[in-house]
Ligand SMILES: Nc1ncnc2c1ncn2[C@@H]1O[C@H](COP(=O)(O)OP(=O)(O)O)[C@@H](O)[C@H]1O
């Protein structure tokens with residue numbers, strides 16, 4: 001029985017944002033809405049719940065159990081929200097009121113109950129989301145981890161027993177292992193309650209793992225929908241097929257990561273054509289003449305492409321042999337590095353080596369000490385003990401300051417968030433020129449050379465970071481790091497905030513740079529599939545200790561440590 | 576634990592501040608024109624005997640640190656000496672003036688909060704609408720009128736022309752006092768309300784975009800709970816700070832308003848004392864002002880502790 005029926009949903013602000021979305025969710029069913037960021041998923045969700053931000057309006061129809069919600073009075077909506085439809089939002093760190101306890105969030109969402117019964121009910125609800133410890137009810141959000149907060153939020157969202165749960169990227173902000181736990185929890189709760197779930201995600205693997213049916217969204221519209229296995233196995237739209245090809249795999253090192261070229265257009269600019277035409281490898285003149293309808297291929301299977309998708313030459317890859325161990329000797333040597341923050345041990349004696357031209361991955365969940373390690377090597381944090389040696393020079397921060405002179409020419413870094421690591425006031429050209437001026441005069445690369453190196457047009461030199469997409473900003477950040485021709489590039493989760501197709505771009509770029517310039521990489525990530533694509537050797541960090549290290553293929557195919565096995569188990573299977 | 580450390584730290588800082596202020600205040604007497612003798616003589620004839628008497632009475636021949644220590648000891652016990660002008664104990668003079676200023680400050684703060692907070696919230700709710708624009712414009716205009724000018728306007732309009740309120744004085748019975756203080760309190764509260772409105776509006780707007788507010792609505796929480804438990808409580812902290820500082824300023828005397836309405840409060844006292852070079856009174860008032868500011872800041876800290884669990888658990892320092 002259809003629970004939610006969305007027909008021709010359009011959201012308009014100053015521009016058109018969501019363009020004619022059709023969706024339906026039945027009782028007991030999980031439907032996935034996938035697409036890159038900016039495709040309009042969140043606004044679709046909020047339109048369904050009647051919670052669009054100010055200034056945006058929705059047209060079309062949204063019916064829940066046969067009742068029209070779009071344009072309904074706020075009174076009606078308020079009686080529907082919580083008890084029939086609940087919305088779980090993306091950021092567990094922002095979703096809870098910082099001034100109220102976990103228990104209070106659940107309690108205030110519950111229907112009226114006598115005081116004593118309420119307390120017991122709160123604990124029961126928390127137990128349902130896997131919080132067995134009753135003291136959690138008395139804690140405030142800032143005292144809880146991201147995963148815990150997401151659980152509390154889920155308990156609060158479910159407090160009035162809604163029939164439909166809309167979960168907007170419920171795990172995006174979480175660690176791989178926590179992500180897995182929350183997804184399994186969501187599935188368990190959904191099954192136990194027979195609830196309908198609309199799961200919004202940009203991660204195809206998550207969608208395919210959890211959803212009965214999947215709709216793929218692009219530039220504000222649905223371009224393909226069908227059963228999860230069907231879409232994963234035989235994508236019927238070139239966009240879906242492109243996204244699938246861009247997925248890194250944890251089991252094989254792909255010879256080439258295929259990125260979808262270009263970027264997502266605004267819904268407004270592509271109303272009358274195929275939205276994907278500008279990036280489509282098999283576009284025909286017809287594609288630009290009218291908007292392809294969402295045609296039915298077989299019952300329950302639809303695509304908005306006029307043609308059959310040409311299969312990608314996805315050569316069942318003979319796993320790429322890792323490049324022969326470089327002969328250049330040790331470039332970075334870290335010995336017994338220790339660092340405490342208050343009572344918390346961030347690094348408990350970490351040792352690792354990076355050879356010249358080698359690529360070493362460091363994996364572990366957040367809090368395992370990855371970033372602290374990077375900061376100590378970069379001289380941004382002073383370790384409590386241990387040594388850092390670069391090209392034979394002792395550069396341990398705080399030890400002998402003079403030695404650090406010139407260290408920045410040896411080692412550079414790229415951070416996770418490209419939007420905050422670039423100076424917004426400087427043009428790309430100025431940023432790069434400034435960085436290049438730090439290096440030696442002879443052989444100093446020009447701005448044009450640097451842009452070319454990361455595959456950006458020279459004209460980008462005059463742009464400011466604001467006018468770039470996330471992936472482009474990250475490429476500028478990489479170009480900036482390469483400006484002094486460092487021997488070692490430290491990358492701290494450089495693709496964690498990027499969409500898969502953009503991630504493929506950046507990973508492919510880093511691989512090329514390594515191959516062509518011989519730059520060694522220390523690549524920090526929580527994503528095992530990513531580390532498989534980029535690192536010769538992998539070091540697994542757990543609570544500030546190295547629990548396992550070795551050749552990447554060996555570590556991932558035959559993990560020796562429990563923690564590594566747990567990390568691997570939490571990676572959704574690549575379709 | 577974190578709470579105690581925080582309080583201890585704040586208290587220590589407050590004591591240091593007051594110590595420095597007291598030294599400066601005491602230095603005021605020593606550095607006054609003509610020397611302390613001349614000042615302490617006041618209008619009495621300056622003869623060799625009177626001067627000797629003064630020197631003996633105030634131990635002016637002792638070294639400075641000794642004199643300071645003695646003065647401070649007295650001050651801590653509430654003895655600031657005798658007013659040179661009225662020859663009454665300074666403490667009595669101030670105690671005489673305190674009630675007017677305190678009632679005026681309290682009254683004004685009450686008006687400020689009662690009017691400013693809801694107006695700011697409403698403006699934020701109706702962002703960009705006619706009501707918001709009206710409130711914002713009114714706040715801007717009010718902010719631009721000097722309190723003294725507002726006093727005159729109010730006096731002329733409501734006391735002289737309409738005759739609804741008395742023109743002068745502070746009243747005797749409590750009810751009488753409220754009537755008397757209404758216009759001054761409005762004059763004092765005007766600009767402050769405008770500040771609170773703007774602060775509240777900004778804080779509430781900042782909140783409106785927050786996920787936790789949307790999430791609260793998504794759970795179908797009643798509107799009252801959302802406004803009180805979510806919007807108001809989270810917006811309260813910055814407003815609390817502003818409110819506290821305004822209260823401190825009002826308590827140390829509102830010169831212009833007291834002047835305009837002929838109220839004998841601390842502001843008027845300070846002006847008079849400075850005019851008459853009544854140094855002991857000035858000293859006491861300056862120290863009192865410092866103590867009030869310090870005390871109010873401590874109260875703000877306590878309020879933060881009560882409202883924000885993050886401060887309570889030492890996760891952030893306010
Ligand atoms: N409050 C808003 N006002 C105007 N435009 C918005 C607003 N929120 C998001 N958008 C725009 O709508 C588009 C889709 O956003 P969103 O639904 O958040 O995408 P997704 O969730 O798929 O990442 C984006 O281009 C974004 O810039």
Ligand code: SF4
Nearest residue numbers: 274277280287305306
């Ligand atoms: S309709 Fe044409 S442009 Fe659009 S996806 Fe299909 S082939 Fe590509």
Ligand SMILES: [Mg+2]
Nearest residue numbers: 041042090169
């Ligand atoms: Mg989103």
